[in-house]
Amino acid sequence: xxxxxxxxxxxxxxxxxxxxxxxxxxxxxxxxxxxxxxxxxxxxxxxxxxxxxxxxxxxxxxxxxxxxxxxxxxxxxxxxxxxxxxxxxxxxxxxxxxxxxxxxxxxxxxxxxxxxxxxxxxxxxxxxxxxxxxxxxxxxxxxxxxxxxxxxxxxxxxxxxxxxxxxxxxxxxxxxxxxxxxxxxxxxxxxxxxxxxxxxxxxxxxxxxxxxxxxxxxxxxxxxxxxxxxxxxx
Numbered sequence: 001x002x003x004x005x006x007x008x009x010x011x012x013x014x015x016x017x018x019x020x021x022x023x024x025x026x027x028x029x030x031x032x033x034x035x036x037x038x039x040x041x042x043x044x045x046x047x048x049x050x051x052x053x054x055x056x057x058x059x060x061x062x063x064x065x066x067x068x069x070x071x072x073x074x075x076x077x078x079x080x081x082x083x084x085x086x087x088x089x090x091x092x093x094x095x096x097x098x099x100x101x102x103x104x105x106x107x108x109x110x111x112x113x114x115x116x117x118x119x120x121x122x123x124x125x126x127x128x129x130x131x132x133x134x135x136x137x138x139x140x141x142x143x144x145x146x147x148x149x150x151x152x153x154x155x156x157x158x159x160x161x162x163x164x165x166x167x168x169x170x171x172x173x174x175x176x177x178x179x180x181x182x183x184x185x186x187x188x189x190x191x192x193x194x195x196x197x198x199x200x201x202x203x204x205x206x207x208x209x210x211x212x213x214x215x216x217x218x219x220x221x222x223x224x225x226x227x228x229x230x231x232x233x234x
Contacts (some may be wrong), residue, residue: 011034017139036138040117040118045101047121051142089112106127111228114163115162123143127166134166136196139193142190145190150189150190156182159214160180162181164177164224164228166198167200167212170201172234174231178226178228181225186219186220207228210225
């Protein structure tokens with residue numbers, strides 16, 4: 001890949017930006033992406049709320065009271081709404097900055113819908129780097145149920161996509177998902193721990209080949225093969 005001297009490659013977001021714009025975007029990044037304990041606490045509370053709403057048998061009177069309280073909270077937060085663009089790595093998707101000191105995929109992508117602790121819909125699966133491989137564990141709550149007491153197949157595919165993205169980043173710069181093939185071998189129960197693993201199997205110029213598995217109670221439940229594509233400047 002060829003780039004001129006006034007262009008840089010963003011290692012996480014697959015686009016490039018002129019150097020003259022970097023300081024401007026980095027200042028925006030610091031403004032919008034400031035992570036506080038209050039922000040983490042709010043996201044954890046919202047995550048619990050989503051699970052409560054999904055699996056709740058409260059009478060209408062209680063639900064109406066809860067809805068009224070939530071409307072008040074929305075009105076409190078609305079004046080501070082950021083209207084995008086977005087990314088999994090930063091709140092402001094326009095920035096080329098990322099956490100180069102990240103020790104885990106979740107620190108690298110805190111807004112991820114799969115592993116991010118700043119995204120209230122995330123099951124917050126825990127991924128970790130092991131050499132150039134990725135290992136993970138966690139549970140899918142009832143929010144992601146498909147068939148009875150079973151994790152929705154689409155959620156499993158999304159988890160694989162994030163897991164394989166993480167292993168690509170463990171072996172080089174960011175890349176696009178080109179193909180993702182999932183084999184569903186056994187149902188995955190909601191609310192019970194799963195173990196995940198991923199590794200890159202081959203790199204051919206702009207193509208990165210990778211493999212991943214999800215196990216539950218030692219049983220192989222699903223596997224995936226993917227090809228990621230390194231982007232060009234065009």
